[in-house]
Amino acid sequence: MDLGPGRRCAPPRFVLRGVSEKNRDGKRTARERLAVEREKQKAADKRRRALIVGASVVCVLGLAAVIGVVAANSGGDDESDSAGPVVAPSGALGKDGTAIPVGKPDAKATLTVWEDFRCPACKSFEQTYRPTIHELTDAGQLKVEYHLVTLIDNGLGGTGSRNAANAAACAQDAGKFAAYHDVLFRSQPMESDDAYADNAKLIDLAGKVDGLDTPAFRTCVEDGTHNSWVAKSHQAFQKGGFNGTPTVLFEGKNIYQDRSMTPAKFKQMVEEANKGQ
Incomplete structure (x- = not known):
């Protein structure tokens, strides 16, 4: 526009x-x-x-x-096969011959203990209950059946559990199991330290038990005489379906898992079992 x-x-x-x-x-x-x-x-x-x-x-x-x-x-049949024939220590009891007895055979109460010499919890149990167990076994009221296993070897590697168990079985042959058992737990190395794999260390500790360090004991330790027996004991532990060590059974109950259990309470249970027989 x-x-x-x-x-x-x-x-x-x-x-x-x-x-x-x-x-x-x-x-x-x-x-x-x-x-x-x-x-x-x-x-x-x-x-x-x-x-x-x-x-x-x-x-x-x-x-x-x-x-x-x-x-x-691990630690099953292959270990047993490679270690040679099964040689049980003197006086071993039980279905599989894997129990080492401590105390009078006719004691009316029986405590069954599955232990590993590398196991810290086992050491703790022994430190807490040892005086009471000794008192009751010495009094003839209690017998203990010890079963030795290799749980730590299987978990962390090494042979300390096996070698210590073999040495303890050698001590059983010499009639010195209870004393040597206590020495091994008192001297227990750190769980990750496989010090008990060294047979020289185990023989040195035998010097703490009167009359144990003999040529026969040394040969038994160095030859691993009871290694296959230890493997068999561990297999029995697995077949039993137990969850760990220590497993401490009294009248069919694992009292180690009972948090309310104390040495005093355990002593009372044993005394009551003796009264009831």
């Missing part, structure tokens, strides 16, 4: 507004699509991380299960 000299009509404003609104709408739609895509990506990343973590947990649990199975089953 011509409005006269020097004056022209500007383009209709509604046209400019329409283009601007379309641009804004397009930008808004693009931003929204980008936001949606970002949210989708975040969700996908989250699911992927969850799957990775889940898979890692399963692998760790699976590895733990495998380690548990290996530890539970």
Whole structure:
């Protein structure tokens, strides 16, 4: 439209507004699509991380299960076969001949103990209950049947549990088991220290027991005379379905797992068992 000299009509404003609104709408739609895509990506990343973590947990649990199975089953028949014939120590008792008795045979109460000479919990039990057990066995009220196992060897590696058990069986041959048993627990190294794998160390500790350090004892220790018997004892432990050491059974009950148990309470139980016979 011509409005006269020097004056022209500007383009209709509604046209400019329409283009601007379309641009804004397009930008808004693009931003929204980008936001949606970002949210989708975040969700996908989250699911992927969850799957990775889940898979890692399963692998760790699976590895733990495998380690548990290996530890539970190691020290079995192969160990017994490789160690030679089974030679039980003098006076061994029980169905499998794996129990070393301490105390008078006609004692009316019996305590059954499964122990590992490398086991810290076993040492703790011995420190706490040793005076009471000695008192009751000396009085003829209690007999103890000790079973020796190699749980720590199987879990941490080494041969200290086996070698110490063999040496204790050699001490049984000499009639010195109880005294040497106590020396081994008093002198117990750290659980991770396989010091009892050294037969020279075991022979040196025998010097703490009067009359034990003899040529016969040394030969028995150095030759591993009772190694296969120790393996057989450990197999009996596994077959018994026990969970750990020490396992301390009195009248069929694992009293070590009883948090209310004390030496005084145990002594009362033994005395009551003697009265009831």
